[in-house]
Amino acid sequence: MKALVFHGPGSRSWQQVPDPRIVDPTDAIVRVDAVTICGTDLHILKGDVPAVEPGRILGHEAVGTVVTTGSAVTTVKEGDRVLVSCITACGRCRYCRESAYGQCRGGGGWILGHRIDGTQAEYVRVPFADTSTHLIPAGVDSEAALMLADILPTSYEVGVINGRVRPGDTVVVVGAGPIGLAAIMTAQLYTPSHLIAVDLAPSRLEAAKQFGADLVVAAGDDPLESVAEVTGGLGADLAIEAVGVPETFELCTRLIRPGGRLANVGVHGAPATLHLEDLWIRNVTITTGLVDTFSTPTLLGMVAAGRLDPARFITHRYTLGEMEAAYKTFAHPQQTAALKVVLSRP
Numbered sequence: 001m002k003a004l005v006f007h008g009p010g011s012r013s014w015q016q017v018p019d020p021r022i023v024d025p026t027d028a029i030v031r032v033d034a035v036t037i038c039g040t041d042l043h044i045l046k047g048d049v050p051a052v053e054p055g056r057i058l059g060h061e062a063v064g065t066v067v068t069t070g071s072a073v074t075t076v077k078e079g080d081r082v083l084v085s086c087i088t089a090c091g092r093c094r095y096c097r098e099s100a101y102g103q104c105r106g107g108g109g110w111i112l113g114h115r116i117d118g119t120q121a122e123y124v125r126v127p128f129a130d131t132s133t134h135l136i137p138a139g140v141d142s143e144a145a146l147m148l149a150d151i152l153p154t155s156y157e158v159g160v161i162n163g164r165v166r167p168g169d170t171v172v173v174v175g176a177g178p179i180g181l182a183a184i185m186t187a188q189l190y191t192p193s194h195l196i197a198v199d200l201a202p203s204r205l206e207a208a209k210q211f212g213a214d215l216v217v218a219a220g221d222d223p224l225e226s227v228a229e230v231t232g233g234l235g236a237d238l239a240i241e242a243v244g245v246p247e248t249f250e251l252c253t254r255l256i257r258p259g260g261r262l263a264n265v266g267v268h269g270a271p272a273t274l275h276l277e278d279l280w281i282r283n284v285t286i287t288t289g290l291v292d293t294f295s296t297p298t299l300l301g302m303v304a305a306g307r308l309d310p311a312r313f314i315t316h317r318y319t320l321g322e323m324e325a326a327y328k329t330f331a332h333p334q335q336t337a338a339l340k341v342v343l344s345r346p
Contacts, residue, residue, distance in 0.1 A: 003057040003121030004323050009047035014323045017057065020117065020125035025072035028129030030064040030084055034142050034344045035119050035320070037330045038086075038150055039177060040267050043244070044113075048269025052114055059120030060086040060112040061149035063142045066133075067123065075130045081142070082133040083300070084119055084126055086150040087293040088112060091131040101131075102290035108132065110290060122320060122345075134296055137304040143342050147182075147310035148299050151340070154291040155182035155265060156299065159240040162287040163263030165190040170231050172196040172223070172255050173213070175242035176204040178313055178339050179265055181211045183240045185308070188212050192237075194230050198223045198251075203337040211312070227255050235260060246272035258282045265289075313340040320345055 003017045020029055038061060044052045052058075062084040066076050076082055089096050090106025102109055108128055112118040117125065126132055136145045160183060165171055169192040173180045176199035184195055196215045197208035205216040217226045227236050235257030241249050244266025250273060252262045262284065302308045315338050318326040326341045333339070 001122040002321070003117070004059065006044060006052060006054060006056045006058050008054045010045060012045060012058070012327070014321070017121070020123050022068065022070050023125065024127060025070035026128050026130065027070045028073055028076060028126045028133065029067045029069075030062065030082065030124050030126055030133070031067050032062045032064045032119055032122055032124055032320070032345065033081075034063045034146050034342055035059055036061050036146055036149070036340055036342055037120070037326060039179065039244075041113070042331055043267045043269055046269065048267065049114070056113065057117035057121050058113045059118035060110065060114065061146060062119035062124060063136065063146045063149070064124070069129060073129045076133055076135065081136045083136055083145050083149055083296070084112070084124065085132050085134065085293045085296060086110065086112065086154075087132070087291060088127050089131040090128050096131070099294040100292050101294065102292040120323065134300060137300060140300065140304050141311060143314055144303055144309070144311040145300070146342060147313050147340065148296055148303065150291065151178045151182045151313065152186065152299050152308075152310055153293045153295045155179050155242070156186040156295050157291050157293075158265045158287075158289040159183040159242065159263045160186045160190065161295075162289055163238040163240055163261050165192055165238060167191045168193045169237040170194040170196070170227070171238045171240065172198060172227055172236040172252075173208075173240045173242055174198045174223075174248045174252055174255070175266065176201075176208040176213075176216070177242065177333065180240070180242035181207060181313065181339065183242060183265065184208060184211045184213055196227060196230065196236070201334050204333065207339060223251065224254060231257065237261065238263060241266050244268045246270055250275070253279060253284070253286075256284055259284070261285045261287070263287050314342050315339045316341040318343045
């Protein structure tokens with residue numbers, strides 16, 4: 001088969017590799033029918049995730065068809081259409097029993113495209129298939145379901161739920177890429193009074209308006225002044241950091257009011273300064289997190305019921321063999337206006 005292989009920072013190739021095989025009785029082999037690229041993949045290529053070794057097949061999001069299963073798999077079978085979650089769950093360890101699957105200590109967590117070969121390939125081995133795949137409901141489009149492999153549950157759980165969005169809150173989302181837009185989409189489930197998006201790119205600010213932001217602010221302007229105007233000088237109840245660089249994290253600490261919350265979603269590859277000399281007296285709460293994907297069944301149900309339309313994130317489509325072109329498009333959103341790219345089996 002062919003797959004997208006990481007060869008060290010700045011280097012990748014779409015190349016021939018051995019087909020995956022069943023290793024453990026809880027495994028499934030899934031034919032990849034549609035896959036996407038994540039901002040985390042770009043962080044890996046920059047060298048921000050040193051645990052990813054050269055030779056690793058990248059990718060942790062896919063929709064596909066089960067080809068074969070190990071002897072212990074009971075909930076999916078050959079021919080089933082499934083969502084492959086970005087998080088793998090053993091289902092047995094302490095963290096899995098608390099639905100904290102991202103912290104799995106039984107061999108799961110974020111392993112696809114990280115510690116084991118991932119989904120940007122024609123086939124993928126999925127460990128713990130019973131608890132790491134989701135049957136896609138009839139009538140749910142594969143491309144829409146693909147958006148639930150990572151960005152929707154990540155933004156919902158790490159941004160909106162960890163940030164405790166409440167009715168009437170002022171929420172500012174710093175970074176209007178796919179993760180930030182997904183936070184804007186899912187924050188609306190809790191009826192905040194104001195949703196504000198901050199970004200550098202005009203195309204992404206326009207997308208933020210379309211996804212439900214009440215106010216958009218160019219990062220080159222003064223986000224602090226804009227948030228102060230909306231809140232009577234108080235500051236935001238919640239700032240969601242959706243970029244992953246020190247400057248945006250530190251901006252979020254300044255945007256929130258006394259007693260406010262900061263939910264960090266971005267993947268950071270460099271240290272950020274935590275100004276405790278200013279923050280200690282302001283009663284602020286800062287949360288971090290890796291997605292657990294406990295919300296995936298709920299989100300799938302909402303998509304099936306027509307309450308969410310995640311296919312809106314898709315701006316570009318390619319075949320699997322066009323992986324290099326898709327990466328170039330996704331990596332330069334300022335020029336391409338890309339949100340999410342989907343690569344499908346021809």
